Amino acid sequence: GRYTHETISALTDQVLKEVEAFxxxxxxxxxxxxxxxxxxxxxxxxxxxxxxxxxxxxxxxxxxxxxxxxxxxxxxxxxxxxxxxxxxxxxxxxxxxxxxxxxxxxxxxxxxxxxxxxxxxxxxCVVHRVRSSLAQVRARDRALLAQDLKGIYGARSRVEALEALERLKEAWGSRYPSLVAAWWENSGA
The missing domain is CATH 3.30.420 (Nucleotidyltransferase; domain 5)
Structure with a gap:
């Protein structure tokens, strides 16, 4: 069935009241x-x-x-x-x-x-950091860089994460120095 303008208006008012209370x-x-x-x-x-x-x-x-x-x-x-x-x-x-x-x-x-x-x-947030990093690089580098970043944020220990940061520096440091520097800076290392 169809609703009248008054019914829709009453429903909207009720929903808005509940949203404000929430x-x-x-x-x-x-x-x-x-x-x-x-x-x-x-x-x-x-x-x-x-x-x-x-x-x-x-x-x-x-x-x-x-x-x-x-x-x-x-x-x-x-x-x-x-x-x-x-x-x-x-x-x-x-x-x-x-x-x-x-x-x-x-x-x-x-x-x-x-x-x-x-x-x-x-x-x-790691998701935001990775997304932001991948937006800064050439399309052809994204998949490989994403893999290397996963080695950092997916590490099971601090030592493993620092090793992954070193690999990131070796692989990408000359091509994307500010990106690599930002990951080091935010690592607390």
Whole structure:
């Protein structure tokens, strides 16, 4: 059957109320780690038309291993300043302690996290790091480089990872010096 305009409007109002309640609900005090990511979506704005906007998503994992969507936000663009506002909102909703934040390499992210959660650790997501690295190299080098990078992030020990970093340096250091330097820099070696 077909729905009347009034029925659709009532359903939409109910869904929006529930979304707002979800977005502002209290959240646990402790998270083992929180994954922050943004992606772009085309959004239809009444009277404006279709615009590209950033959807910010915060996913948490409790110390007991339970996964939770902590929140999502629709903002015009992705920036560390906007992420800092998101972090402040998470704090206001009750999140007090996070062991580790995992994010993409957006400039200013580490500093934004430090201002709100100074005791938390931070690391760049491996998927983002690999994707970013592969985007910097010639198409014909991607498959081999991807294999060499997997040797680093897939290592079973620190020693194995450092050996894989050495192999990366030998194989790619002269062709992609800044990429290799970045992997060394982020290794803590």
């Amino acid at each position: 977005r502002h609900r209290p959240i646990p005090e402790d998270m083992a780690w929180v994954y922050l990511d943004g992606f772009f979506l085309k959004v239809l704005r009444e009277g404006i038309g279709v615009e590209r906007e950033a959807v910010y998503v915060a996913l948490g994992v409790t110390p007991g291993g339970q996964r939770q969507v902590l929140g999502f936000w629709l903002l015009p663009t992705e920036s560390a300043t906007a992420w800092e506002e998101v972090l402040r909102e998470l704090w206001q909703r009750g999140l007090r302690r996070v062991l580790l934040f995992i994010t993409d390499g957006l400039p200013g992210m580490e500093e934004a996290i430090r201002r709100v959660y100074p005791l938390a650790q931070w690391q760049v």
